[in-house]
Amino acid sequence: MNVGKTQEMVYEMKVSAVMTRDVITIGSKERMSRLRSLLQGNRISGVPVLEKGQLVGLISIEDFIKWLANDQEDCAIEERMTREVTTIYEDDPLVLAIRKFESTSLGRFPVITRDQKTLVGILTKGDVIEGLLKKLEIDYQEQEARHFPARYLFDNIEADDTSLQLRYNVKGQDFTQAGDSSTRLKRTLRRLGLRSDLVRRIAIASYEAEMNLVIYTEGGRIRAEVEPARVFVEIEDSGPGIADLEKALEPGYSTAPEWVREMGFGAGMGLVNMKKSADEFIIESEPGRGTTLNVSFRINEEPHEVN
Amino acid sequence: MKLTELVETLGLEVRSCSDNLFKKEVTGGYASDLLSDVIGNSRSGDLWITLQAHVNIVAVASMKELSGIILTGGREPDEDTIQKAESEKIVIMVSKLPAFELIGRLYDLGVRGVSNKTS
Amino acid sequence: MNLEDARKVLDAEVIVGTNLEEIDVEMGCGADLMSDVLAFGKKGSLLLTGLTNPQVVRTCEIAEIVGICFVRGKRPPEETITMAREHSLPLLATRVPMFESCGRLYYHGLKGCSETKE
Numbered sequence: 069m070n071v072g073k074t075q076e077m078v079y080e081m082k083v084s085a086v087m088t089r090d091v092i093t094i095g096s097k098e099r100m101s102r103l104r105s106l107l108q109g110n111r112i113s114g115v116p117v118l119e120k121g122q123l124v125g126l127i128s129i130e131d132f133i134k135w136l137a138n139d140q141e142d143c144a145i146e147e148r149m150t151r152e153v154t155t156i157y158e159d160d161p162l163v164l165a166i167r168k169f170e171s172t173s174l175g176r177f178p179v180i181t182r183d184q185k186t187l188v189g190i191l192t193k194g195d196v197i198e199g200l201l202k203k204l205e206i207d208y209q210e211q212e213a214r215h216f217p218a219r220y221l222f223d224n225i226e227a228d229d230t231s232l233q234l235r236y237n238v239k240g241q242d243f244t245q246a247g248d249s250s251t252r253l254k255r256t257l258r259r260l261g262l263r264s265d266l267v268r269r270i271a272i273a274s275y276e277a278e279m280n281l282v283i284y285t286e287g288g289r290i291r292a293e294v295e296p297a298r299v300f301v302e303i304e305d306s307g308p309g310i311a312d313l314e315k316a317l318e319p320g321y322s323t324a325p326e327w328v329r330e331m332g333f334g335a336g337m338g339l340v341n342m343k344k345s346a347d348e349f350i351i352e353s354e355p356g357r358g359t360t361l362n363v364s365f366r367i368n369e370e371p372h373e374v375n
Numbered sequence: 376m377k378l379t380e381l382v383e384t385l386g387l388e389v390r391s392c393s394d395n396l397f398k399k400e401v402t403g404g405y406a407s408d409l410l411s412d413v414i415g416n417s418r419s420g421d422l423w424i425t426l427q428a429h430v431n432i433v434a435v436a437s438m439k440e441l442s443g444i445i446l447t448g449g450r451e452p453d454e455d456t457i458q459k460a461e462s463e464k465i466v467i468m469v470s471k472l473p474a475f476e477l478i479g480r481l482y483d484l485g486v487r488g489v490s491n492k493t494s
Numbered sequence: 495m496n497l498e499d500a501r502k503v504l505d506a507e508v509i510v511g512t513n514l515e516e517i518d519v520e521m522g523c524g525a526d527l528m529s530d531v532l533a534f535g536k537k538g539s540l541l542l543t544g545l546t547n548p549q550v551v552r553t554c555e556i557a558e559i560v561g562i563c564f565v566r567g568k569r570p571p572e573e574t575i576t577m578a579r580e581h582s583l584p585l586l587a588t589r590v591p592m593f594e595s596c597g598r599l600y601y602h603g604l605k606g607c608s609e610t611k612e
């Protein structure tokens with residue numbers, strides 16, 4: 069079996085390379101009443117509890133709610149915290165973290181040093197995915213066109229219903245940047261190890277949509293969501309909208325001005341190409357409000373080319 | 376070479392002004408999707424291969440006295456393009472083939488472009 | 495046919511690219527409209543076009559075209575050349591116009607995109 073680069077990476081990369089280093093903590097002798105503002109102010113769901121610099125527990129939103137619901141009498145954090153904390157060592161390989169997420173169904177682990185057991189960071193599933201992606205990005209520069217099976221990544225993290233999101237902002241009326249987002253999306257999907265004919269179809273649809281954002285709107289957004297069985301691409305703008313959708317979908321229909329045609333666009337085939345490339349294609353538009361395209365692609369289909 | 380020969384050999388479908396098929400003599404080929412290019416560089420008697428289907432192609436063909444227009448890749452002319460072509464006596468044909476192949480077949484039949492752009 | 499064969503047929507100048515004989519060209523695609531390159535151009539094709547803006551390079555990147563030959567004496571602007579270098583996309587330029595270029599390549603055995611199966 070060709071396990072490929074992603075698998076190598078989850079063995080090679082250490083937790084410390086992807087964890088979040090700025091951890092918000094609270095002292096074990098501090099009061100429960102202080103926790104509220106800490107949780108709210110930082111929009112986090114749990115805080116590691118320290119005593120003389122050592123990790124002694126974890127206090128979560130659930131602990132806090134329980135306290136609110138019952139006595140509400142102010143007390144020290146240590147009286148309410150959970151003492152059994154599942155931690156992970158900073159030099160553990162990522163694969164261990166992935167397995168631990170799976171087996172515990174916990175959302176985060178405090179990261180500690182192996183010798184002193186001091187807290188050095190916190191690790192979430194998001195950190196792992198983001199870290200792997202970044203690393204792929206760096207490696208890709210050096211070793212073009214290697215294939216990284218995304219499935220492996222999902223096999224391990226799927227328990228959480230994980231999907232991977234890639235977002236791009238597209239500037240309107242800016243021809244120098246036009247197509248850049250789709251080119252980057254294409255490269256990332258490639259690196260994730262999706263089949264190349266599928267990647268090509270996704271890129272074609274995204275590129276046509278991106279060009280429409282550039283030509284007809286003041287800009288918009290492309291969001292791609294990669295799931296184990298499908299890729300979903302949403303392109304939206306709050307531009308002028310399309311008055312007659314049926315017409316716009318006809319091959320050859322275009323309102324592009326002559327200068328756009330002279331640049332090689334405005335053949336009126338964009339929406340047609342998108343529809344042809346995609347497994348599912350939904351377009352919604354309201355004049356004066358904007359346009360949203362939902363395009364999706366099945367991952368496990370037999371190879372099929374656009375043309 | 377008459378247009379009608381090409382229509383038969385290549386299985387082209389005629390969309391406008393079929394009366395002119397026997398009259399128009401094809402003396403060369405020009406392929407472009409950029410109107411400004413066709414206006415600037417085509418020669419009279421050229422058969423024009425393009426994917427542009429909107430009404431402006433008729434005006435260009437008429438002005439440059441082209442022998443006809445073939446839309447490639449299964450593209451169909453717009454309704455107003457057909458009307459205009461009828462009134463301007465321009466023959467529009469369509470082919471399912473992509474431009475590259477259609478040109479290749481025309482070339483095999485002896486239709487030539489210019490070998491160098493001199494200017 | 496490889497890219498060097500195609501270059502000879504068109505008497506084209508190399509603007510970007512080396513070792514052209516190592517690059518296989520499976521099909522030809524002639525178009526000035528980028529949507530058509532996306533719709534008809536297949537992976538592994540050589541694009542013949544009269545357009546020279548950087549979007550042409552982007553389009554080839556998306557459609558997995560292996561090289562571009564600019565026809566009828568068109569020279570690409572600097573931005574296009576820079577982008578092609580970044581993407582390692584070979585660029586050729588010939589004085590031969592589109593019709594004649596496609597005709598000659600076809601005559602020399604280069605297939606069109608509808609004649610080849612992947």
Ligand SMILES: Nc1ncnc2c1ncn2[C@@H]1O[C@H](COP(=O)(O)OP(=O)(O)O)[C@@H](O)[C@H]1O
Nearest residue numbers: 280284309316322323334335336337338339359
């Ligand atoms: N995001 C958008 N906002 C407003 N109008 C759009 C948008 N996308 C497409 N259109 C309209 O739909 C027409 C057809 O689009 P498309 O099939 O991509 O062809 P083309 O871009 O070549 O004209 C466009 O000419 C334009 O009028």
Ligand SMILES: [Mg+2]
Nearest residue numbers: 276280338339
């Ligand atoms: Mg478009």
